[in-house]
Amino acid sequence: MKIFIGAENIISPLGSSIKENFSKLKDNVSGIKVFNNAGFKKEDIYLSKIPISPVGKYGFLLDTCLKDIQKNIPPELFTSPKTILILSTTKGDIEKTLVGTIENSAGALQNKFSLKRFPIIVSNGCASGVIAINTTANLIRAGIYDNAIIVGCDVISDFVLYGFQSLFAISDEPCKPFDKNRKGITLGEGCAAVVLSNTNSIFKEPPIEYIEGTSSNDANHISGPSRTGEGLVRTVKNTLALADMNEKEIDFISAHGTGTIYNDDMESMAFGRLGLNHVPLNSLKGYFGHTLGAAGVIETAVCLQSMRNNILIKSLGFENQGTPKQLNIIFENIKQEIRTVLKTASGFGGCNASLILKKI
C-alpha cells in the first residue's frame, strides 16, 4: 500500500503559513532573536519565539495550524471515523498546567474539530515528530485508519529554558549546527502539521510518497548521544532495508543538527558509517531554533516544500567543518531536482528515528 504525505503547514516566527515560512527559508532569514533578561539569572537569551501573548499560545497555535490544514484536504475528513489526529509534543502547555496539560490539549482539539476519536499523543522527546509520522504510517498501512493529521507543537517555557540552562546546553549566540565553533542549542517554538493518507486524491496539491520509517534506541545515556551514532546508524539501516533501497538513492538529508558538540559529532559519525557523508545535508535549527516535539514535523514539512520547489536550503549558522567525519553541509541554497529525502531525528532518552520520502 502506498502512503501519501502532504498538505503541510507551519506556524513559526518566520510566518503563519507554509508559503511565508518557505519564502523566508529561501531568503535564509532566521527567526532567532535575543531576548533580554529571559534566562534564569536574567541573562539575555537567543530564542526563536512567536511574538504573541504567551497566555493561550499553545492552544491558539494548534487551532490555527489545523484550521489551515482543513483548507487543503476535504473538510469532512476531519470528522471521519477513519481519520486520526496525532499530536507530537514534549511538554504541551506546561506553563498553564503542570499535570494533565497534554491530555487536556488533545481533548480540546477533539471537541473543537469534532473528531470521532481521541487523538493519539506521541511524546518521545526530540524524536517525537518523526516517530509520530512513522507511527501514523504504520497504522494506516495496517488498515486501522485511512487518513491522519499529524500536528507537532511545543512552546518556549521557563520550565524548558531553565532546564536546558541547568545542563549548560544553551548557546550564547544563535545556534550553529555542525559548525566548528558551535556552542549549544537555541530554543524555538512552533507548530506544524502534515497529512498522511492511503488516498492520493484527498490532497489539493499533489502529495509526496512516504516510503518507510523506523526508530532505534542507542542504549547509551539518557541525556547524551552515543559517540558512535549506533542508534542513528541502526534506524537509517532499518529504514533503507524496509524501503528496499540503498544509501546511493538518497538525494538529500534533513538532519537533526541541534548545535551541541556531542549531538552533531554523533550525527557525523553515523552518516560517515552509513556512507552518507557525501549527500547534501542541512539542519534547520538555525532558522527555527530547536522546537523539540514540533521539530520533526516542521522539518518534514520543509522537506516536502524543498521537494516541490527543488531547492535545498542552506544550513544556517554553518561556516567551517568541525565534526569527526566531514559532511556535505549545504553552504548556499542549491537549485536541484530532489527525488528522495532522508529525514532523521535524535533525542533525549537515546531515541533516534528516520523516515524516507520520495517524489511520485
Place this chain on the structure above:
Amino acid sequence: MNGEIIFRKDEISADDFTKQIYKNSKLDYSKFYKMDLLSKFAFLGTEILKAHSKKITEYGDDEIALLFSNSVSSADTDIKFQKSYLEEGSPSPSLFVYTLPNILIGEIAIRNKWFGENLFTIFPKFDSDFFANYCNILLSKNTEACLCGWINILDENVDVFLFFVEKTEVNRINSPLNSEALSILYKK
C-alpha cells in the same frame, strides 16, 4: 506476576516500595538510585519479567520493541523540577533530564543494550486497542517481540502494568494478543 503476588510492600520498612523491590530482586545496578519513579518502576518491572521469563534475554539486541504509555506524562518529576527553580534556588539538571516520559524507555534500553523500536504515547487511560494493534503491526515488520507497559505515576498514585508480547506461544499462561485479552489482563 502472571496473576500471582510475588512481593508485598513492607509498610514498616524505612525503604520506599521501589527500593524494597530492588533489594528483594537482588539487583545490582547502581544507576537505579538516580532514576525518577517512572524509570524505577519501568526498570523494576522489566527486571521482574526477565527473571520469570529467561527467553526475553535471548532475543537479538534490536529485536525487542519498547512500547510504553501513560496519561500524566512525567508530571511527578515535572512538579519536583519546577519546585527546584521556583523554591529551591536553582533548576536541577538531574531532575530536568527525567522530565520526559520516554526517558524510561532509554533506561530500559541502556540496562539491556536493546536497540529496537521505541514509542511513548499518552492516552487518557490504558488503551488496549492501541497496544494490541501496534504490537501486531511491529511484529509484522522489523520486530520479534514487544515489551509494553502502562506506567502512570503521580504523587501516591502508582499504576504500573507491564507485559511481553511474542510471535509464538511459549507456555500455558500466554493469551492470544487482542484488545479484549489485554484489557482483562490490565484489570486483574
